[in-house]
Every structure is written in structure tokens, then in C-alpha cells.
Amino acid sequence: ILAGHALAQGPTEAQLAKSEELARWALEQNLGYEIVESLTTEVGARLAGTEAEERARQWAVTKLKKLGFKNVRVEHFDLPVWERGLERAEILAPYPQALVITSLGGSTSTGHQGVEGDVVGFSSLAALKAADADTLKGKIAYIGEVMTRTQDGSGYGVAGAKRREAAYVAKEKGALAVLIRSVGTSSHRFAHTGQMRRVTSQPIPDGVPAAALAAPDADQLERILASGKTVTLHLLLTPETRPAGRSGNVIAEIPGKKKPEEIVLLGAHLDSWDMATGAVDDGAGVGIVVAAAKHLMDETKRPERTVRVVLFGAEEVGLVGGKAYVEMHKDELKNHVIASESDFGAGRIWRFETRAGEGRVAAAQALGHGVRMLGAAPGGNAASGGPDLLFMRGEGVPVVTLKQNGWDYFDLHHTPNDTLDKIHPADLAHNVAAWLSFVYLAANTGEYYR
Amino acid sequence: ILAGHALAQGPTEAQLAKSEELARWALEQNLGYEIVESLTTEVGARLAGTEAEERARQWAVTKLKKLGFKNVRVEHFDLPVWERGLERAEILAPYPQALVITSLGGSTSTGHQGVEGDVVGFSSLAALKAADADTLKGKIAYIGEVMTRTQDGSGYGVAGAKRREAAYVAKEKGALAVLIRSVGTSSHRFAHTGQMRRVTSQPIPDGVPAAALAAPDADQLERILASGKTVTLHLLLTPETRPAGRSGNVIAEIPGKKKPEEIVLLGAHLDSWDMATGAVDDGAGVGIVVAAAKHLMDETKRPERTVRVVLFGAEEVGLVGGKAYVEMHKDELKNHVIASESDFGAGRIWRFETRAGEGRVAAAQALGHGVRMLGAAPGGNAASGGPDLLFMRGEGVPVVTLKQNGWDYFDLHHTPNDTLDKIHPADLAHNVAAWLSFVYLAANTGEYYR
Ligand SMILES: [Zn+2]
Ligand SMILES: [Zn+2]
Ligand SMILES: [Zn+2]
Ligand SMILES: [Zn+2]
Numbered sequence: 001i002l003a004g005h006a007l008a009q010g011p012t013e014a015q016l017a018k019s020e021e022l023a024r025w026a027l028e029q030n031l032g033y034e035i036v037e038s039l040t041t042e043v044g045a046r047l048a049g050t051e052a053e054e055r056a057r058q059w060a061v062t063k064l065k066k067l068g069f070k071n072v073r074v075e076h077f078d079l080p081v082w083e084r085g086l087e088r089a090e091i092l093a094p095y096p097q098a099l100v101i102t103s104l105g106g107s108t109s110t111g112h113q114g115v116e117g118d119v120v121g122f123s124s125l126a127a128l129k130a131a132d133a134d135t136l137k138g139k140i141a142y143i144g145e146v147m148t149r150t151q152d153g154s155g156y157g158v159a160g161a162k163r164r165e166a167a168y169v170a171k172e173k174g175a176l177a178v179l180i181r182s183v184g185t186s187s188h189r190f191a192h193t194g195q196m197r198r199v200t201s202q203p204i205p206d207g208v209p210a211a212a213l214a215a216p217d218a219d220q221l222e223r224i225l226a227s228g229k230t231v232t233l234h235l236l237l238t239p240e241t242r243p244a245g246r247s248g249n250v251i252a253e254i255p256g257k258k259k260p261e262e263i264v265l266l267g268a269h270l271d272s273w274d275m276a277t278g279a280v281d282d283g284a285g286v287g288i289v290v291a292a293a294k295h296l297m298d299e300t301k302r303p304e305r306t307v308r309v310v311l312f313g314a315e316e317v318g319l320v321g322g323k324a325y326v327e328m329h330k331d332e333l334k335n336h337v338i339a340s341e342s343d344f345g346a347g348r349i350w351r352f353e354t355r356a357g358e359g360r361v362a363a364a365q366a367l368g369h370g371v372r373m374l375g376a377a378p379g380g381n382a383a384s385g386g387p388d389l390l391f392m393r394g395e396g397v398p399v400v401t402l403k404q405n406g407w408d409y410f411d412l413h414h415t416p417n418d419t420l421d422k423i424h425p426a427d428l429a430h431n432v433a434a435w436l437s438f439v440y441l442a443a444n445t446g447e448y449y450r
Numbered sequence: 451i452l453a454g455h456a457l458a459q460g461p462t463e464a465q466l467a468k469s470e471e472l473a474r475w476a477l478e479q480n481l482g483y484e485i486v487e488s489l490t491t492e493v494g495a496r497l498a499g500t501e502a503e504e505r506a507r508q509w510a511v512t513k514l515k516k517l518g519f520k521n522v523r524v525e526h527f528d529l530p531v532w533e534r535g536l537e538r539a540e541i542l543a544p545y546p547q548a549l550v551i552t553s554l555g556g557s558t559s560t561g562h563q564g565v566e567g568d569v570v571g572f573s574s575l576a577a578l579k580a581a582d583a584d585t586l587k588g589k590i591a592y593i594g595e596v597m598t599r600t601q602d603g604s605g606y607g608v609a610g611a612k613r614r615e616a617a618y619v620a621k622e623k624g625a626l627a628v629l630i631r632s633v634g635t636s637s638h639r640f641a642h643t644g645q646m647r648r649v650t651s652q653p654i655p656d657g658v659p660a661a662a663l664a665a666p667d668a669d670q671l672e673r674i675l676a677s678g679k680t681v682t683l684h685l686l687l688t689p690e691t692r693p694a695g696r697s698g699n700v701i702a703e704i705p706g707k708k709k710p711e712e713i714v715l716l717g718a719h720l721d722s723w724d725m726a727t728g729a730v731d732d733g734a735g736v737g738i739v740v741a742a743a744k745h746l747m748d749e750t751k752r753p754e755r756t757v758r759v760v761l762f763g764a765e766e767v768g769l770v771g772g773k774a775y776v777e778m779h780k781d782e783l784k785n786h787v788i789a790s791e792s793d794f795g796a797g798r799i800w801r802f803e804t805r806a807g808e809g810r811v812a813a814a815q816a817l818g819h820g821v822r823m824l825g826a827a828p829g830g831n832a833a834s835g836g837p838d839l840l841f842m843r844g845e846g847v848p849v850v851t852l853k854q855n856g857w858d859y860f861d862l863h864h865t866p867n868d869t870l871d872k873i874h875p876a877d878l879a880h881n882v883a884a885w886l887s888f889v890y891l892a893a894n895t896g897e898y899y900r
Pocket of ligand 4: 731766864
């Protein structure tokens with residue numbers, strides 16, 4: 001129906017109906033799950049800057065070409081590469097026992113002898129900050145603080161602060177090392193890793209060696225500290241950083257028919273942490289956006305605008321791929337009509353959020369027509385769009401968020417337990433259906449959202 | 451009411467009423483949980499024959515004396531001690547990645563270089579047995595087979611066969627090593643350990659090195675094998691066995707007033723696997739039986755019969771403590787009126803089972819009066835009584851089982867995830883209440899059950 005006349009301003013009734021029809025159809029498809037299965041099985045873990053992430057890019061290029069995408073390419077960029085090494089913690093006194101820990105991304109090394117010290121407990125990062133300088137000389141600082149389980153993931157920002165800052169604050173206080181209760185919501189015995197300060201082109205100051213305890217081990221340490229006994233601990237962390245590594249963003253397109261220069265960007269990140277196959281973070285996102293774009297290609301006429309899928313590299317260590325994309329595509333950003341990234345697991349979508357210019361919110365909300373039909377509520381106009389879109393958003397690119405239910409996401413996030421079996425295929429299909437209806441509308445209307 | 455006359459034959463109405471009253475009262479107590487908390491915090495993991503198990507015995511002796519038990523003592527015995535060492539598995543081809551594994555108890559070592567071979571998959575132990583001798587020369591055998599989740603734990607016996615036998619069968623077929631899908635029911639990324647053949651005084655034939663894969667890693671391996679590609683794997687297991695170690699049973703009593711020579715035995719095992727603090731296996735059992743006996747001591751008149759608490763050592767590696775007990779107490783076994791062990795986690799009790807002589811079943815079922823009031827059904831007369839009672843049972847000691855709900859037990863069993871937070875205090879109190887009502891009746895009636 002679009003063929004014979006100029007691009008309509010908003011979605012037509014026929015387009016809205018088509019977006020619903022596509023969503024219903026996609027609920028019965030399994031392609032998204034097949035893509036995650038392929039990535040997590042054939043590549044597995046894929047830490048930023050490593051040979052494994054390079055294999056993930058090769059996988060992506062092969063897969064995207066095979067699916068029929070055009071202009072499939074890799075845009076490389078450089079970054080320092082942090083690798084984990086050994087990680088061990090042992091209570092020496094009063095009750096000798098090993099604890100389950102994991103190094104935080106970017107942590108410095110204790111050296112191969114490790115460090116030994118008495119533990120001083122704090123209930124929060126703020127409490128550690130309030131300690132006098134040098135009062136922790138020769139000690140190991142520990143920060144507790146239980147993360148709040150929420151549907152929208154809002155507990156993460158609060159809990160994440162101690163992960164990002166503890167090593168640097170502890171250093172100011174003269175500590176030997178710092179331990180934190182994992183930023184996560186499960187009580188399974190997995191420690192949650194995650195980056196401290198973001199990798200950037202600027203050097204990061206050295207913090208003390210830093211690791212997270214699994215929740216049951218944090219409980220254990222807190223019980224012993226609460227008894228008033230002095231806890232002496234040995235900590236061994238031997239991560240290493242190579243200054244020069246390579247990562248890259250993988251890009252694929254469905255070229256637009258009428259306005260090929262206008263871009264609707266669908267993103268996900270290809271890298272994962274090193275301890276698991278990264279099924280929910282962010283294999284799911286890769287499966288969702290690639291399947292949605294592939295269905296658009298096969299089940300609809302060629303879109304009016306170009307649909308660009310970007311699988312970002314090196315998200316986990318500091319949104320490095322998102323930043324590189326903006327630098328490499330500066331001149332083109334004005335043509336990015338709207339963008340969104342899927343990076344919050346495989347839970348169903350319950351809210352459609354926008355970040356559009358004044359007077360353009362209703363037009364942007366119209367893109368969520370099919371998403372709302374699937375059960376999502378309309379959200380506000382403060383969408384993040386996804387982590388890798390931070391810099392793009394800063395350059396004025398409008399974004400939407402198809403907000404997933406994150407109730408269980410932080411049970412798995414950045415642990416060895418983030419594996420394929422945690423994804424429910426029907427939930428993943430629900431996501432693909434929502435994204436398909438969204439991208440169909442975004443790529444076939446004449447609206448702008450700035 | 452018993453003081454003035456001879457021991458009644460069966461429980462009196464007043465005793466039945468008292469057993470109910472005790473059970474109701476105990477539901478509100480927290481002592482069982484406090485005991486598990488103390489053991490798992492202050493000792494932690496306590497592998498048979500190690501210094502950690504020795505610390506557990508010291509903990510038990512101190513705790514039992516402090517609680518007011520009499521005749522607190524340790525009965526030592528010797529056994530070989532197997533210790534884990536390193537454990538790593540890596541797929542080299544077609545899709546390089548690490549797998550989460552754990553050595554099976556009693557496994558031989560691969561040597562520090564490890565072994566490398568192509569994987570041959572089998573769907574069951576029977577399928578491996580059916581392979582021709584020497585057809586696996588230079589290969590690594592893998593056995594799948596998913597364990598069935600059941601309330602009564604009956605899936606364990608079936609699934610456990612491959613754990614017990616795979617290493618020896620694989621050796622006959624010429625294999626380099628054997629891997630099994632973990633004997634367990636969760637899909638969290640923990641491999642489940644467990645003993646292969648029981649440690650006995652007889653030497654065990656050497657099997658090939660043997661390890662279990664976490665369920666998500668078993669899925670992963672099976673997916674790749676199903677694709678038809680050749681899977682090449684590197685396996686490193688470096689366990690060591692010391693021929694002479696020491697374990698022991700810790701014994702404590704409430705001496706009987708009228709018939710001190712007649713024994714009602716309450717058991718649990720003190721050792722655990724090495725990877726976790728052994729909260730559900732079998733810290734819970736320790737908490738349950740010690741708390742029940744302590745409540746009996748404090749809340750009732752001194753029992754007519756002796757109540758003996760036995761915390762067995764070295765259960766996990768082959769019921770070594772249960773066997774040693776029978777050898778050391780041979781002459782006394784005829785006076786063991788009835789016995790039961792708590793070793794199936796911390797789930798609520800749903801069935802009261804007996805193993806009594808002909809014509810004595812109704813009398814034995816009467817001991818479950820208070821247990822049934824708490825919601826348990828009467829069970830059959832084929833109770834095991836608990837693993838450490840195997841040899842005692844063989845010598846004619848009547849047993850009962852206060853059967854726990856094992857629905858979730860094998861999610862945690864023999865994994866690093868068996869920690870205190872997995873126990874629900876109210877469920878543990880339910881167990882203590884049931885055991886208290888049982889031991890009250892068993893120690894104060896004049897019935898026999900042979
Ligand atoms: Zn992510
Ligand atoms: Zn992440
Ligand atoms: Zn046990
Ligand atoms: Zn066990």
C-alpha cells in the first residue's frame with residue numbers, strides 16, 4: 001500500500017494493523033532462540049578484546065551474510081584488554097575456610113603471593129568513604145549492602161556504585177584490597193563480576209585489588225564479623241592488562257527503498273564476560289534484534305528506510321563499541337531517525353519508553369503500537385535506549401526502550417550461570433515479536449522524533 | 451506419670467497427647483537452625499578424613515557438652531583420604547570453550563598434563579556397558595541421562611548408578627577418561643560431586659579419571675555432539691589419595707532412667723563434601739537430631755531409655771562411620787531398640803516409614819503419632835532409616851524414616867551451592883518438632899520392634 005504514494009507522516013491504519021499481524025505471527029517463530037543457541041554454543045564466552053570476541057565477530061559476519069543482510073562489515077577499534085587470572089580468598093582465622101569470589105573487571109593484581117590482612121566491614125560505599133584516610137592501612141575493606149530486586153532494574157544503579165568505586169576509595173584509605181557483596185540478586189553461590197571504572201582512552205588511576213563475594217559467602221563473612229571476632233583473610237587475584245587489543249562493531253543492513261540514507265538502528269552487544277556463554281547478557285539481545293530484522297526482511301516489503309543492525313563490541317568493559325560507533329559515524333548521526341538496543345536479558349517486554357523531542361513524543365509512542373498489543377504499557381520520555389546508545393543519545397539521536405522484565409536478570413548477570421538454559425524460548429519470541437512490530441513501523445513511516 | 455509404675459507397653463493416651471504438645475511447642479523454636487548455622491559458619495566444609503573434619507568433631511564435642519549431653523566422646527577409625535586437586539575441562543574443537551566440571555570422589559588423576567581425546571557420547575551407563583571392549587581406546591566417554599526430580603528421592607538411585615560405575619566400565623572399554631552429566635536436578639551451573647565406589651578396607655580397582663559436568667555444560671556438550679561434529683576435549687584432574695587418614699563418630703547421650711541399656715539412636719552425619727559448607731547435606735540433619743534430643747532433655751522428664759545421638763564421620767565416601775559403629779558396638783546392637791538418621795536436607799516431613807518385625811509394624815507406626823499430626827502420612831515397612839544405618843539394619847536393628855520432601859534436595863546436593871541460606875528456618879523447626887515427638891515416644895514406651 002505504500003508503493004504508489006509518498007511516505008505517510010505517521011503509521012497508517014493499515015500499517016498499525018500490519019504491525020499487529022507481524023507481532024502475532026512472530027510469537028510462533030523460534031529464530032531468535034536459534035541465533036542465541038548458535039552464538040552461545042559455537043562461540044561461548046567472548047570477553048572484549050580477546051580472540052574469543054574475534055571469533056564472535058566472525059560468527060556474526062557469517063551468520064548475518066547467510067541470513068541475507070547487506071553491507072555486512074566489521075568496524076574495528078583498539079582497547080586495553082584485562083584478563084582474569086587466578087582468584088582465591090580464604091579466611092585464615094577465626095574459622096578457616098575458602099570463599100567464592102571473582103575479580104572485578106579492571107582490578108589490579110595482588111601479586112602471586114596474594115595479600116593477607118584483617119577485614120574491616122562497612123555497610124555501604126558511603127560508610128567506606130566516611131572512614132578517615134589511612135585508617136585502613138594493612139587491612140582489607142569489605143562492603144556489604146544487599147541489592148534490591150526490581151522489575152525495572154533500578155536496584156542496579158544503586159548497588160553498582162560500590163562495584164565501580166570501591167577500589168579507588170579503598171586505596172585512598174590505605175587498604176590492601178577491597179571485597180564487596182556481589183552486585184546481584186540471587187543467593188546461588190556465584191560471584192558477580194563487572195567493570196569498575198570504564199575503559200577509556202584516558203588512563204584510569206590504580207585502585208587496590210578488588211573482588212566480589214558470592215551472596216552466601218558475603219552472608220558468611222558478615223556473620224563472623226557480627227560475632228565481633230577478628231577475621232583474617234588471604235586474597236589472591238592475578239589479573240593482567242595488555243595495553244593493546246582489538247575489538248569491533250559488526251554492522252549489517254537492510255537498505256531502505258525510498259530513503260536509504262535514513263537509518264533505524266537496532267543494537268545489541270556481542271561481547272560477554274568471560275565466565276559464561278553470555279546467554280542473557282547479551283546473547284538474547286543479539287537473537288532478538290537479528291531475528292526481528294530478518295523477519296522484517298522476509299515477511300514485509302523492503303522497508304522505506306534503512307534498517308541497520310549493530311552488534312557492539314566491548315560493551316562490558318565500558319561501552320567502548322558504542323563510543324567508537326559515534327566517532328566513526330559522526331557525520332551520519334543526523335540521519336539516525338531512531339535507535340534502540342536490546343540488553344536486559346530475555347524477559348518479556350512490559351513497557352515502551354521513548355526519548356523524543358518536544359512535541360514528538362506521541363509520534364514516537366505510536367511506534368509501540370504492536371508492543372502495547374503484546375501487553376506493554378506506555379512509558380515516559382526518559383528512555384535510555386540501551387547502554388551502547390549513551391553517546392549517540394548525547395548527540396541527539398532519538399531512542400526508545402522496549403523495557404524487559406528484569407526481575408530475574410540480576411540472578412544471572414555477570415556470573416558463570418548465564419547460560420542458554422536460562423532463556424525461555426516463548427519469552428524470547430515475545431521479544432522478537434515486539435521488536436518486529438516496532439521496526440516495521442519505524443522503517444516505514446515518514447515521522448521524525450527529534 | 452510414668453514414675454510410679456512399670457513401663458507401659460505402648461504409648462499411653464497421656465504420652466500421645468504429650469508428643470503432640472511437644473511437637474507444637476517445638477515448631478516455635480529455632481535451636482535446630484542455630485546449630486546448623488554454628489556448624490556451617492564455624493567449621494565450613496568438612497571432608498572425610500581431613501583436618502576440617504577433625505575440627506568438626508571438636509566443634510561437636512564442645513557443642514554437645516555445652517548443651518548438657520552425657521558421655522560425649524569420639525570413636526575414631528582410619529580410612530584413606532581422597533583430595534580433589536585441580537579440575538578443568540576444555541573443548542579444543544570444534545568450538546573452543548571451558549566447561550564446568552568436578553572430579554568424582556575416588557577418581558584417579560589424569561596427571562598434571564591432563565589427557566586429550568575425542569568424545570564418544572552414550573545415553574546411559576547401560577549403553578556404555580554395551581560397547582565392545584577396547585572400542586574407546588584413546589577416547590573420552592561421556593554419559594548423559596537426565597535425573598528425574600521426585601519428592602521421595604527415588605530418582606537418585608537410578609541416576610547414581612552411572613556415577614558409581616562409569617569409571618570402571620570406561621576402563622574396561624579402553625577409554626582415557628569418563629565424563630557424566632551431573633547426578634542432580636538443577637540447571638544452575640554447578641557440577642555435582644559424589645563418591646564412586648565406596649571406600650572400604652578392600653582395595654578398589656582403579657578406574658579411569660572421572661568427572662561430572664554441570665547441567666548447562668552437559669547440554670552444551672550434547673548439543674555439539676548432536677551436530678555430528680567431532681568434539682576434542684582436554685581434561686585435567688589431579689586428585690590424590692593418602693592411604694592413612696582418621697575420621698570418627700561423635701557420640702552423646704541422655705542416659706535412660708529405667709532402662710539405661712536400651713538405646714534409641716538418633717543419627718546424622720558430620721562430614722560433608724569439600725566444596726560447600728554442607729548445610730543441607732548434612733548440617734541440617736545434625737541440627738535436627740541434636741535439637742530434638744536437647745529439647746527432650748529440657749522439656750520432659752528424664753527418658754526411660756537411653757537416647758544416643760550419633761554424628762557419623764565419613765558418610766560421604768562410603769558410610770565408613772556407619773560401618774565402624776557397628777563393628778565397635780556389635781555386642782550392644784541387640785539393645786538398640788530403634789534407630790533413625792536424618793540425612794535428606796531440610797524439607798518438611800511428609801511420611802513416617804518403619805522397618806519393624808512381623809507383627810510389630812503397628813507398634814512402630816505408633817511412634818509416628820506426633821509426626822502424622824504435623825502432616826505426614828503413614829508409610830510402608832521398608833524404611834531405610836538413613837544411609838549410615840545400612841549395616842545396623844543388616845544386624846537386625848529396627849529403623850524408622852521421617853521422610854523429608856526431597857523435591858529441591860538434588861538441586862543443591864554435593865555442589866558448592868549447599869550453603870546455609872538454602873535452609874528455611876520454619877522447615878527446619880518442623881523437622882525438629884517431628885523428631886522430638888518421635889524420640890519422646892520411642893524413649894518412654896516399653897515396646898520392642900524386632
Ligand atoms: Zn549487557
Ligand atoms: Zn553486562
Ligand atoms: Zn548426606
Ligand atoms: Zn551426601
